[in-house]
Amino acid sequence: MAVGFAPAADARPPDGDANGNLSSYATGTPSSYADVLDLQxxxxxxxxxxxxxxxxxxxxxxxxxxxLPSAGDPSTYGGFTGPLHIAQEYPWWLSKSFSRIRLTEAGKALDLAARGTPRLTSLPGLLRQTYRLDGLRLTLELRFATDRTALVRARIHNTGHAPRTLAADWSGTLLRPEAAPERDAPALRATPRGVAVGFARVREKWDYLTAGTERFQVTHRAPVRTTVTGDTYRTDLAAPLSLAPGAARTLDWTESYTFTAAERAREAASVRRALTRPAAIAASGDARWRGYVASVTRGVPADRRRLAVKSLETLVTNWRSAAGRIRHDAISPSLSYKWFAGGVWAWDTWKQAVGTARFAPRLAQSQIRAMFDHQIRPTSATRPQDAGMIPDAVFYNNPADGGGNWNERNSKPPLAAWAVWEVYRHSGDRAFLREMYPKLAAYQSWWYRNRDHDRDGLAEYGATVDPANDSAEQRRLAAAWESGMDNAPRFDAGLGTSVVANRDASGTVTGYSLTQESVDLNAYLAADQGHLADVAGALGDTAGERRWRGRAAATHRAVRERMYAAEDGWFHDTALDSGERLTARGRGIEGAIPLWTGTASPAQAAAVRDKLTDPGEFATPVPFPTVARSSPHFAPQRYWRGPVWLDQAYFAQAGLRRYGYTAQARTLTDRLLTTAHGLSARSPVMENYDPLTGAPLNSPNFSWSAAVLLPMLAQD
Structure with missing residues (x-):
């Protein structure tokens, strides 16, 4: 059973209502949440x-x-677009529409476009199509029954005054990749209850990965017959449908995508349950989604609730259940981007868990576990010196399985204790705190053991001892990745950024550090130490709580005293050797993190506030760019050199609120939500935005953007 899935109710609800809806879902969720995202x-x-x-x-x-099919293209009517399936790490379309239903009467096909454009609707948790024919209404609904199976229901309602006798069939055609060996991977075959697609083994590291055991399978509830011709199939309903005036029949089928024979064997029982009690499965899913929607809209102004639901749908669509090396359910950054679809990143996870905890705390816990499953152990055969580290990214395959996207060259910013504590605030689950406490402590220890070159209590971003970090430039690149702000100006080699080796007591190299101590990293560490104190307190560890509070106070003080430049009213990274504040590199949004973490003094916070509210600095048309508009390095469309990232915007506006600048935070947040293109419309939530025009940039349907929008909208 997938995380966050409530078991189906024992009572079986009616198949539908007089309007052709297959459940009471539409009356339970306001229609204002229909089509929050364009899914055609x-x-x-x-x-x-x-x-x-x-x-x-x-x-x-x-x-x-x-x-959903395209409203303007009748050739797509009668089926749902896809599926889009993930070949272990990469998304591919299996078909334009693999299961298109056709109704015939007296041997003549009924034209689904005869009475005009159908109503094509997405609602939280389902896709729906409604076709009005002469004396008939056809309603198609697609939901997911499990983490491997979609349930599709077709309801045919005789709205006329005469009895009708209809035949039904389904057809679809494979959409083959263009080049070998991917082209030759899928193969159609008939099954006793439908049709299946098997996949040959393909190991194209950067494009397509299958083991030869994957299968996509359609299973019908009613008896059917299937014939396959090349890449096309047709499945016919074995018996005709007889409908008296006012009567309705529902045809149910499942569409399952599994990776292994063991998964398939387990899923067979779930498919049987779904087809035995489809109405109950649908009703249970609808109830779960009503709970999700209620949770994410609570405390959100009415005019922002559609955005909250769009953020919810974004996160759930990017939810990947355990598979391959991903051992717990997690959330990928974006199913819409090739390189983000099949993996899980550390600091994405920390932020995503904070948003997910608002509607599905168990899923939030699970995605944190998905990263800590791969925390480096002291017994590691390859990197025991990195005990406690969380890798940057984990995927379906690790390098031993031929995966190229898995990354242990670096970690990511330490926000894990914040994530754990926020999940606990929503779940109240102390057992989760007990489970995570020693793991969080080990992660903190790793930072100071392997990333504090001069042992002065301020850490540096850096790189691990890893085959890929085989040169100074590769180590500098990995260190920039470790910050999460990959190409930010403060990491430019041309501005003097380099790396130095860190060694243990025996002189063995244990990793590498940048020659600068980063303000965001150390503010994050201070915040996480405070959250570890909270965890210890909740668990009754008074000595641990006292110890962590002392460490947090010391780290806050070091950042406050050594990383703030009074001459320009901003926090900056500092040079590793001299402690000089690196002001010549310009102001970056990382200098606002000490407000979010509560590190800044009131006077420092006031000065930072002045920059955040200055149109020539960070109060751009879309506020909170990653680099100040005044900086010579400001580039509004270059990844971390100017675009607005919603996580950093969240930290900045929350920092303003923390220090009492509520009106300014509200004004800037409202401007961001209004000006960032598509946030208030049906466009996807993006990875980042042009701070001057609001134009969408980079990956659509981006998870951490959606996640931080939820507390931002609720003004937490």
């Missing part, structure tokens, strides 16, 4: 490209997803 579209080819132009829907951690 059909792919042109099997490979979506780096950025998939079709927004999709998934649920329960499934590794396949769907969209």
């Amino acid at each position: 579209g059909v792919p042109a080819s099997a490979q979506p490209g780096e950025f998939n132009p079709v927004n999709v829907f998934a649920d329960r951690g499934a590794w396949h997803a769907y969209a």
Whole structure:
């Protein structure tokens, strides 16, 4: 059973209502949450490209997803677009529409476009299509029954005055990749209850990964017959449908995507349950989504609730259940971007868990576990010196399995204790705190053991001893990645950034540090030490609480006294050798983190406030760019050199609120939400935005943006 999935109710609700809805869902969720995201579209080819132009829907951690057909293209009517499936790490379209239903009467196909454009609707937790025919109404609904299976229901309602006898069939065609060996991977075959697609083994590290055991399978509730011709199949309902006036029949089928034979064997029982009690499965899912929606809209102004629901849908679609080396349910950054679809990143996870905890605390716990599953142990055969470290990113495959995306060259900023504490605030689960406490402590220890070159209590971003970190430039690059702000000006080699080796007592190299101590890193460490004190206190460890509070106070004090430049009213990184504040590199949004963490003194916070509210600095048309507008390095569309990232915007506005600048925080936040393109419309939540124009940049349907929007909208 997938994380966050409530068991189906014992009572079986009616199949539908007089309006053709297959459940009472529409009356339980306000129609104002219909189509918060444009989910219509059909792919042109099997490979979506780096950025998939079709927004999709998934649920329960499934590794396949769907969209609605295009309203203006009748050839797509009768089926759901897709599925989009993840070949272990990369998304591919299996079909334009794998299961298109057709109704015939007296041997003649009924035209689904005869009475005009159908109503194509996405609602929280489901996709729906409604077709009005002469004397008939056809309603299709797709939900996910489990983390491997979608449940599709087709309800045919005789709205006329005469009895009708109909036949039904389904058809679909594979959308093959263009080049070998990917082209030859999928193969169709008929099954006794439908059709299946098997996949050959392909190990294209940067494009397509299958083990030869994956399968996509359609299973019908009613008896059917299937024939396969090349890449096309047709499944016919074995018996005709007889409908008296006013009567309705529902045809149910499942669409499952599994990776292994063991998964398939387990899923067979779930498919049987879904087809035995489809109405109960649908009702249970609808109730779960009503709870999700109620949670994310609580405390949110009415005019912002659609954005909250869009953020919710973004996070759930990017939810991936345990598979391969990902051992717990987690959330990927974006199913819409080739390189983000099949993996899990550390600091993405910390922020995503904070947002997810608002509607699904168990899922939030699970994604934190998904990263800590790979925390380096002292017994590690390859990197025992990194005991306690959390790798940057984990994927379905690690390097031993041929995966190229897995990354242990660096870690990511230490926000894990914040995430754990925020999840606890929503769940009240002390057992989770007990589980995580020693792991969080080990992660803190790693930072000071392997990333504090001069042992002065201020840490540096850096790189691990790793085959890929085989040169000074590669180590500098890994250290920039470790910050999460990959190409920020403060990490430019041309501005003097370099790396030095860190060694243990025996002289063995244990890792590398940048020649600068970073303000955001140390503010994050101070905050996490405070949260570790909170955890210790909640667990009754008074000595531990006292120890962590002392460490937090010392780290806050070091940042406050050594990283603030009074001459320009901003916090800066400092030079490792001299302690000089690196003001010549310009102001970056990282200098606002000490407000969010409560590190700054009141006078320092006032000075930072002045910069955050200055249109020539950080109060750009879309506020909180990653580099100040005044900086010579400001580039509004270059990743971490100017675009607005919503996580940093969240930290900045929350920092203003923390120090009492509530009105300014509200004004800037409202401007951001209004000016960032598409946030208040049906466009996807983006990775980042142009601070001058609001234009969307980089990955659509980006998880951490969606996650931090939830507390931002609730003004937490």
